[in-house]
Ligand SMILES: NC(=O)c1ccc[n+]([C@@H]2O[C@H](COP(=O)([O-])OP(=O)(O)OC[C@H]3O[C@@H](n4cnc5c(N)ncnc54)[C@H](O)[C@@H]3O)[C@@H](O)[C@H]2O)c1
């Protein structure tokens with residue numbers, strides 16, 4: 190990848206490589222865009238096959254966060270970080286504290302939180318070194334683990350998408366294929382099960398599968414079977430890039446709606462599923478619940494206020510489908526348009542100098 194060419198093409202601000210020999214930390218922090226406010230985005234810990242793959246992931250995820258915050262109506266920019274390593278073996282206090290010091294060094298331009306492979310306990314260690322971290326323990330007045338709230342938002346967004354496809358938003362009797370039953374999807378499955386949906390689940394972690402089968406009477410299938418099972422809704426809740434040339438021809442679902450970030454391997458796959466008549470809920474619109482929740486910490490956390498804002502994901506999904514129909518474009522493009530228009534409008538509005546800009550968030554009691 191030609192880094193500067195790529196960064197220029199998608200308007201990235203900053204890419205930071207962080208290494209600390211003593212703790213073994215190798216991390217990447219990427220700030221995509223801070224037009225709307227500080228870049229808030231999670232920290233992923235993953236065993237990447239190469240450094241290039243890790244950098245690419247950080248870049249793509251950071252850009253997604255800019256769009257996520259903009260589409261959710263938050264005054265936050267987009268950023269993300271990745272720590273290269275195995276979350277089951279390579280974690281230590283020293284590693285997360287070293288990472289925290291790099292975050293502190295950015296002086297608030299980047300605020301971190303959980304993502305795949307990191308937990309509230311890890312955020313608490315980062316918090317030893319910096320206040321620019323969210324999703325820490327509730328004992329600090331924080332919102333804790335964002336995953337259950339992300340799940341609630343995905344549930345609401347899935348219902349809104351189902352309404353587009355079938356005219357009413359009930360999930361009762363719908364068969365839903367869930368890929369990955371980790372932190373978000375386990376909580377999502379609970380909502381789906383309570384509403385009377387039939388669940389098919391898969392995960393590369395057998396323990397996660399067993400939990401979902403026992404708790405929700407889900408049917409388990411092998412990871413490579415999940416694309417082709419007979420179902421109404423495909424819910425990608427593991428990693429990105431799963432809507433691609435190989436998987437699209439296998440899909441039997443009518444709706445694609447899940448928690449995973451960067452679901453489309455390439456933009457052209459979003460065009461393809463649109464032409465084929467799938468109802469796709471754009472990833473960063475439907476999975477914004479966790480971000481909305483941790484963002485509320487910056488105001489002094491109020492769970493009711495945060496949950497009310499998470500419920501607007503239903504309306505945001507409806508807006509995306511409206512734009513898609515109005516402009517005859519795929520939903521992923523409609524979501525981009527919605528986010529880009531807001532960023533541009535705020536860029537223009539902020540051209541006037543103000544001594545004391547108002548609070549960085551626009552959520553009100
Ligand atoms: N946690 C949040 O609040 C949040 C918010 C927004 C988006 N997301 C996104 O949602 C997705 C899930 O996040 P999470 O926090 O639940 O992570 P998680 O690590 O708890 O869960 C992911 C699950 O997917 C499984 N998995 C990985 N590769 C797989 C494969 N090829 N096939 C089947 N299963 C596979 C893992 O074993 C794990 O159980 C990620 O893409 C994340 O970026 C999470």
Ligand SMILES: CC(C)C[C@H](N)C(=O)O
Nearest residue numbers: 231302303304335479480
């Ligand atoms: C909780 C959020 C700040 C981060 C989350 N992993 C996301 O992708 O939205």
